[in-house]
Amino acid sequence: MNLILLGGPGAGKGTQAKKLIDKFQIPQISTGDILRAAVKEGTEMGRKAKEFMDAGKLVPDEVVIGIIKDRLAQPDCKKGFILDGFPRTVPQAEALDKVLMGLGNKIDHVVSIDVDEEALVTRLTGRRTCKNAACGQMFHIKFTPSKKEGVCDKCGTELYQRDDDNEATVRNRLATYNQATAPLIGYYTAKGLVRPIAGVGSIDDIFNKIVGIVSGGHSCACGR
Ligand code: AMP
Numbered sequence: 001m002n003l004i005l006l007g008g009p010g011a012g013k014g015t016q017a018k019k020l021i022d023k024f025q026i027p028q029i030s031t032g033d034i035l036r037a038a039v040k041e042g043t044e045m046g047r048k049a050k051e052f053m054d055a056g057k058l059v060p061d062e063v064v065i066g067i068i069k070d071r072l073a074q075p076d077c078k079k080g081f082i083l084d085g086f087p088r089t090v091p092q093a094e095a096l097d098k099v100l101m102g103l104g105n106k107i108d109h110v111v112s113i114d115v116d117e118e119a120l121v122t123r124l125t126g127r128r129t130c131k132n133a134a135c136g137q138m139f140h141i142k143f144t145p146s147k148k149e150g151v152c153d154k155c156g157t158e159l160y161q162r163d164d165d166n167e168a169t170v171r172n173r174l175a176t177y178n179q180a181t182a183p184l185i186g187y188y189t190a191k192g193l194v195r196p197i198a199g200v201g202s203i204d205d206i207f208n209k210i211v212g213i214v215s216g217g218h219s220c221a222c223g224r
Contacts, residue, residue, distance in 0.1 A: 001108055001109070002080055002081055002083075002105060002106065003080070003082045003108065003109045003111065003214060004083045004107055004109070004188070005111055005113065006110055006194075007112060007113035007114065007115065007199060008115060008117070008120050009173045009174065011113040011115045011199045012206060013084045013113060014028075014030060014085075014136075014138065016206060017082045018137075019203070026076075026079055026081055027077060027081050028084055029071050029072070029082065029086065030086075031064050031068065031086040033133070035053060035059060035064075035067075036162075045063060053164055054163060055169070055172060056164060056169040056175075057176060058089065061092055064092060068096065068099065072099055072103060083096075090183055108214075109195060109214050110193040110195065111195050112185055112194055112197070113197055113199035114198055115198075115199040121167065121174070123140065124165045124170045125167050126140045126142050126143070128140070128146070128159040129162060130159055131152075131158050132155050135152060135155040135157060137153070137155070139159060146159060195213045197209045
């Protein structure tokens with residue numbers, strides 16, 4: 001099962017990807033997580049990427065395409081993968097098609113999680129994430145607060161707010177999404193792969209909708 005999760009920043013791609021990993025035992029590939037790890041390690045790629053990330057802009061295509069090419073060639077991707085935050089531009093999607101063709105593989109489903117823009121701003125500015133990369137559990141200060149403020153319920157590690165989750169950067173990220181990423185809906189619709197779902201309701205409701213889609217259940221585009 002090779003799945004792309006599409007949706008604006010804060011639509012819930014990462015949250016859903018984490019639940020899908022547990023259910024299907026396939027890796028989540030998040031270019032955002034890979035780039036943040038490079039920033040933290042202080043690699044040259046990380047230093048270059050940070051400027052774009054802090055401004056809410058996209059890291060150049062050739063950088064993320066290189067990351068994805070290496071990652072998809074790893075043996076754990078053979079039985080499937082969940083792409084979260086990639087592709088984000090049409091040239092990235094075209095490069096992905098080429099990489100997968102070279103590996104004798106293809107995308108099976110593109111789930112587009114739709115959420116209203118103002119709701120995304122509220123979600124992102126209140127988002128807190130576990131500092132332990134192996135856990136990565138996410139919370140929201142209003143909607144899903146941790147039991148103890150600033151501490152992960154799952155592993156007890158400190159929570160942090162991402163540098164790019166401030167309102168000004170969030171607005172830039174949304175503008176970037178509308179301009180560069182939204183055209184991917186058309187790209188994958190033309191291939192008959194897009195399955196839109198409403199990204200509102202409980203995390204479990206949304207998860208069940210995705211599971212229904214990837215398991216070949218209800219097949220119209222009504223969002224159920
Ligand atoms: P995310 O964690 O997916 O919200 O990504 C955080 C930031 O990393 C984005 O705002 C971009 O600056 C950068 N980034 C992540 N994935 C990509 C991508 N596929 N193409 C370009 N930039 C990306």
